[in-house]
């Protein structure tokens with residue numbers, strides 16, 4: 001606790017006194033104490049990586065912890081007094097740190113092939129029968145995320161993935177409304193969530209781990225640009241896919257990533 005107080009003092013110094021010449025690396029020492037040197041993640045997969053994640057995404061998470069949409073007391077207390085501009089500065093700082101990712105710690109053994117196949121199908125195609133778009137339709141074809149607001153899904157430890165999907169399932173984690181991830185998670189069975197986490201945690205990272213740009217995402221989701229009726233996913237109702245005889249693509253909007261549109265297969 002004493003340590004946290006000392007670290008908090010560093011942060012506050014940075015927040016209040018711009019005249020004090022403290023570098024961002026020094027000011028964020030409180031953060032890297034848990035999140036690892038340069039925000040490359042803690043040693044055991046519990047403290048998530050920050051380095052290189054999309055800037056808007058990191059900023060939204062800081063707001064989520066500050067405003068009670070995500071919960072981790074020790075960290076929330078640290079950032080509670082910080083002004084929005086400082087949260088943005090920290091998000092930008094960590095987003096610009098490019099630290100290589102380690103190879104996935106898991107391999108294809110230890111889990112039934114059918115589980116990995118289900119996880120792969122959900123990732124690449126979604127599940128139309130449950131009204132769930134493919135993960136790649138929002139997280140990018142390479143799953144490295146989409147700048148500035150959508151995180152990548154590779155390089156995340158299995159426990160962290162399970163923890164986050166479980167937190168959405170139980171309502172412990174929320175994003176800015178409409179919370180599209182909450183809808184994705186609610187529509188999937190627990191087995192499906194486990195399968196997709198098992199699959200993702202085993203995928204190697206591509207050579208270029210930078211988040212994709214929105215224009216690339218749109219080009220790979222051609223139907224999202226057509227003029228079609230969007231079903232409102234805010235209600236949580238199962239989308240209707242037909243209107244008369246014409247199939248209607250159901251587009252999804254995310255409050256935390258306004259530029260991104262997930263589309264049903």
Ligand code: HEC
Pocket residue numbers: 011028030031032033034035046047048049050053058059061062070071072074075078079090151163
């Ligand atoms: C006491 C340890 C601790 C400290 C100090 C700490 N964090 Fe965290 N942070 C965590 C944990 C644990 C999580 C994951 C919580 C969860 O499971 O949702 C987290 C999550 C995050 C996330 C979300 C990451 C993601 O990919 O969704 C961001 C962003 C973040 N922290 C930034 C910071 C910043 C910036 C600081 C310094 C001001 C900081 N943290 C200080 C423990 C800490």
Ligand code: HEC
Pocket residue numbers: 057060061122123133134135136137138139149150151152153156161164165174175176180181184196197252253254256257260261262
């Ligand atoms: C409609 C778009 C959309 C679809 C489809 C989607 N996601 Fe997401 N996902 C998001 C957004 C936006 C966020 C960031 C939410 C926030 O700001 O907290 C996110 C965040 C996440 C996170 C948190 C990552 C972290 O570092 O904490 C996980 C895990 C995740 N999604 C998994 C999935 C999986 C698995 C699928 C497919 C079954 C999927 N998502 C489909 C939009 C989507």
